[in-house]
Amino acid sequence: MTASSATKTQAARHWRPSALGLGLHRAALEIKLFNRDVLSLVLVLFFPILMLSLFGTVFGDEASIGAGPDGAGGITPAHYYLPGMLALSTILSGFQNLSTYVATERFNGTVKRLAGTPLPAASYFLGKTGQTLYLICAQTVLLLLAARFLFNVPLPSDAGAWLLVGTLMLLSTAAWATTAIAFTALPKSAQSASTLAVLPVLLLSFTSGVYFPFSQLPAWLQSITNIFPLRWTASALRSVFLPGGFEAAEPGGEYNVPVTFLVLGLWAVAGAVLARLAFKWPPQK
Amino acid sequence: MNLPSGQRPGGDAITVRNLVKNYRQPAGGTLAAVDRLQLTIRAGETYALLGPNGAGKSTTIEILEGHRRPDGGEVRVLGTNPWKAPPAFRARIGIVLQEASDAGELRVHEALGSLARCFPEPRPVAEVIAAVGLGGKEAARISTLSGGQRRRLDVALGIIGRPEVLFLDEPTTGFDPAARRQFWDLIRTLGSGGTTIVLTTHYLDEAEQLADRIGVINHGRLIAEGAPDQIGGSALRIPRVRWRDSSGFHEQITEHPAALVSEISGGGSRELPELSVIRPSLEDVYLQLIGSVEEAGPPPAEAAGPGATAAEPSREGVRS
Numbered sequence: 001m002t003a004s005s006a007t008k009t010q011a012a013r014h015w016r017p018s019a020l021g022l023g024l025h026r027a028a029l030e031i032k033l034f035n036r037d038v039l040s041l042v043l044v045l046f047f048p049i050l051m052l053s054l055f056g057t058v059f060g061d062e063a064s065i066g067a068g069p070d071g072a073g074g075i076t077p078a079h080y081y082l083p084g085m086l087a088l089s090t091i092l093s094g095f096q097n098l099s100t101y102v103a104t105e106r107f108n109g110t111v112k113r114l115a116g117t118p119l120p121a122a123s124y125f126l127g128k129t130g131q132t133l134y135l136i137c138a139q140t141v142l143l144l145l146a147a148r149f150l151f152n153v154p155l156p157s158d159a160g161a162w163l164l165v166g167t168l169m170l171l172s173t174a175a176w177a178t179t180a181i182a183f184t185a186l187p188k189s190a191q192s193a194s195t196l197a198v199l200p201v202l203l204l205s206f207t208s209g210v211y212f213p214f215s216q217l218p219a220w221l222q223s224i225t226n227i228f229p230l231r232w233t234a235s236a237l238r239s240v241f242l243p244g245g246f247e248a249a250e251p252g253g254e255y256n257v258p259v260t261f262l263v264l265g266l267w268a269v270a271g272a273v274l275a276r277l278a279f280k281w282p283p284q285k
Numbered sequence: 286m287n288l289p290s291g292q293r294p295g296g297d298a299i300t301v302r303n304l305v306k307n308y309r310q311p312a313g314g315t316l317a318a319v320d321r322l323q324l325t326i327r328a329g330e331t332y333a334l335l336g337p338n339g340a341g342k343s344t345t346i347e348i349l350e351g352h353r354r355p356d357g358g359e360v361r362v363l364g365t366n367p368w369k370a371p372p373a374f375r376a377r378i379g380i381v382l383q384e385a386s387d388a389g390e391l392r393v394h395e396a397l398g399s400l401a402r403c404f405p406e407p408r409p410v411a412e413v414i415a416a417v418g419l420g421g422k423e424a425a426r427i428s429t430l431s432g433g434q435r436r437r438l439d440v441a442l443g444i445i446g447r448p449e450v451l452f453l454d455e456p457t458t459g460f461d462p463a464a465r466r467q468f469w470d471l472i473r474t475l476g477s478g479g480t481t482i483v484l485t486t487h488y489l490d491e492a493e494q495l496a497d498r499i500g501v502i503n504h505g506r507l508i509a510e511g512a513p514d515q516i517g518g519s520a521l522r523i524p525r526v527r528w529r530d531s532s533g534f535h536e537q538i539t540e541h542p543a544a545l546v547s548e549i550s551g552g553g554s555r556e557l558p559e560l561s562v563i564r565p566s567l568e569d570v571y572l573q574l575i576g577s578v579e580e581a582g583p584p585p586a587e588a589a590g591p592g593a594t595a596a597e598p599s600r601e602g603v604r605s
Contacts, residue, residue, distance in 0.1 A: 015373045015405050022402060029391075029399055036390040109385030116350060116380040117403040117446065118372030282352045 022123035027130020034131055044097045045139055048085040049146045055081045056151050075243065078151035083237035084210035085143055090169060091204065091230050093135040094176025095183075096197045098128060103184040103193030106283060115282035124281070129177070136173045140165075153241075161240050164257075168240075171264045172233040178271025185278035204230045209238075215249050222251065229267050232260035298363060298450050298481040299326040299349060305357035306344050306505075318344045320505035321358070326498075328449075331472070331482040333496035335489070337575055341505040342485040343383065343454055349483065350380050350452050363449060376404050379448030381439050383455050389428035393419060393438060396427060397445055404446035416474070417441040418467055433464040440468075444475065451475060453484040457491060469494050489568040499567075501574050509574050517570040524564050528557040 035041060059065075059077035105111050114124055147153040156162065180197075187193035205211060207221055208231035214222065225231045238246060239255035247254050301324035307315040319341045326332045334342045347353040348360060351367030351374075360366060365374045388396045394410055401407035414423055417437040422430065430438060436456065443451055453472070457465045465488075472495050476482050486492055492499050493513045501509040501516070509516050524542045528535055528549060539545050542562045550557055565573075 015376060017372050017376075017403060017405075025399065025402055029395070032395075033388075033390050105387065108387045109382050110387035112352065113380070113382055113385060113387060113400075113442065114403075116352065116375065116378075116382075117400060118375040118405075119403045120372065 017118045017120060017123075019120040019122045020126070022119055023126025024130070026119075026123050026127025027134075030127045030131035031134045034135070040097065044092050044135060045142065047092060048089045048139060048143050051088070052078055052081055052085045052143065052146060052151070076151065076153065078147060079153045080242070082143070082147045082153055083241045084234050086140060086165075086169065086237050086241075087172070087208070087230055087234035088205055088210050089136060089139040089143065090172035090233055091176050091201050093132055093139055094173035095180045096201045097135060098132055098177050099180035099183050099197045100194045101131075102128065102181060103187050103197070104190045106184060107190040107193070111281070111283050121279075121281040125181070128181075132173060132177055136169060140169055156240060165237065165240055168233060168236050168260070168264075171261070171268065172229055175229045175264045175267035175271060178268055178275050180271075182271055182274035182278045185280075200228075204228055207231075209234045213249055215251060229264050232263045236260040296327055297325050297361075298328040298330070299324065299483070300361045301325070301345075301349075301358065302360075303358035304345070304348065304355055304360060306341075306348060306353065307356050317505050319348070319355075322502070322505060322507055324500065324507060326481065326483060328481055329476075329479050330497045331476045331484070331495055333492035333499045334483065334485045334502055335487075335492055335499055335571060336485075336502035340502045342502055344505075345502065346452055346454055346483065346485055350378065351375070352380075376446060377449045379443040379446055379451040381443035381451070381453045381456055383458075385439055389426065391427055392424050393427060393430075394423040396438070397441055400442055401445050406447050407445050408447050410445070413441045413445050416444075417471060432459050433461065436460065437468070437471075440471065444480075448480065450481040450483065453482065455485055455487065457486070457488065465491070489566070489571055493567050501571060503575055513567055516567070517574055521570045521573050522565050524562055526560075526562050528560040530557060534559070 056076070056078035062074075062076065065075055065077060065080045102111075111124075115121070144155065148155055156165075183197070184193065187196050204225065207217060207225045208214065208228065209217075210230065214225075214231060214235065217225070235250055235255055236257045238250075239257055250256070301322055304319050304322040304324070305317065306319040308318050310316050318339075322341070322345060324345070334345065336342050344353060348355050349362055349367060351362075351370050354368050360368075363374065363377055367374065367378075391399070393414065397410045397413060401410060411423075414420060417440050419434060419437055419441065422434060427435070427438065436459070440453070440456065443453070456472075457468050460468060469491070472482060472484075476495070476497075482495075484491075484495065496513055498511060499513055499516050500507050511517070523538050523540055526535075526537050526539060526542050526545050526549075530549075537545060546560070546562065547553065550560075
């Protein structure tokens, strides 16, 4: 063996792929793939807009929802439902879409194929993070544009409010995303994965103040829903988008944004720990 | 069993010593899917693993790929323990999955280009597409490929990283005869280029065509090994002479078929209906090997759990 080939062998033995570079490449690829999946694109990206349009159409564009019992200080249904639909976006992008994708890839050979190459698991998840970020950003922007220009919903004008919205959307999506990865260890087939992934979204969206005011729920149901992030995200977003006086409809008569951050942070961390334990790379059947 | 011995160091791509893998069974107890398996595959060799469904072929190959954790024994692939091996090891092996339906929305060249980025010295995408006969399909969505084209893409994805060892798990299942022959040519080309190839198959003709050596696995153990024309030993390859005469049909196993034919035909002066001299095919030998194990009964009791040898594990049932 010559000196140069010895050096080459030595270099090959210590070769490492770039987790970041490959992660960014995976993200671009995942986004491209997602855009080709028209059904998912419409379901996930436009679902909150569809729901907002539905509420705006069914309940009309009168300022019919008021903070007080007499309906004083009323806002339009589209205005009232905007924070709820934004909160819904976080569970759709972070949980339903991501868990369905990852579970499908566990069963159709994607994860097995990639785990058989030098691709680091971190790059795979960077790719998923990129796709989820793309989704939640697109969803948020589209929803806000629709609210502003289709339904004339007044939006906040100060930077602090938007910083809070951005942080809430990202942290909520992150909390759901780590939970989603852990969740993908549960289903035993791709079909059961997509069915199972819809369940939490369906149950929580009806019990977290997204479709109905949270305070109208019975106390026992409130205390269950209080464990999950969605109710807190919706509440904190209402604190930004709804005019003063609406906090009276919240439990305890206030929005409690610090508790929201605490709950979201706990879910993100617990989800990450569970995901680390539950997700197998390479997958073992 | 004739395991090769005295291999010079560096001459072996894969060595397996006393490999054990147990599966828990739904009914309780464990099944030894791989039971103290010994295996040596030389660098540059094309090696075919044969065996009935549930014999442990796929489990063994998945352990070699690093996709399964062995329960015991020693496994070295290119000098490395494949379980949780570093990326530098994965860069030197290629895996062709048994069944995959991933990346349907990607185009052929996108899937290959994307995977190529994971490797330090990938083959050029265009070269690999041409090699597997997918020329003209570069821009096709993978979901639109036919079954045979999809499998060729799987091979392309397996060799894009310029692997030193290529694993193929039942690569030609579902191929039509023409596609199978084209696929064989591709594997021969790779083999002659120095790639070590490990394949599992249920097709005896495939093993005969491609393999330098064949190993037969049953109940998680290697029960025979050798070149396609030698495996099983001469005892299983004694020719048979068949003929019919006035007293009926005859079959005789003999080491001297020419002498027998001469004798029964009166030195060639009498034609016999249905006269044939049959040399056992690889399939005949294989079936005798598998059958002889079944007749000999289960392997030693301490190796397997209660009832383990009678029933195959359900999750391995269709995979081998």
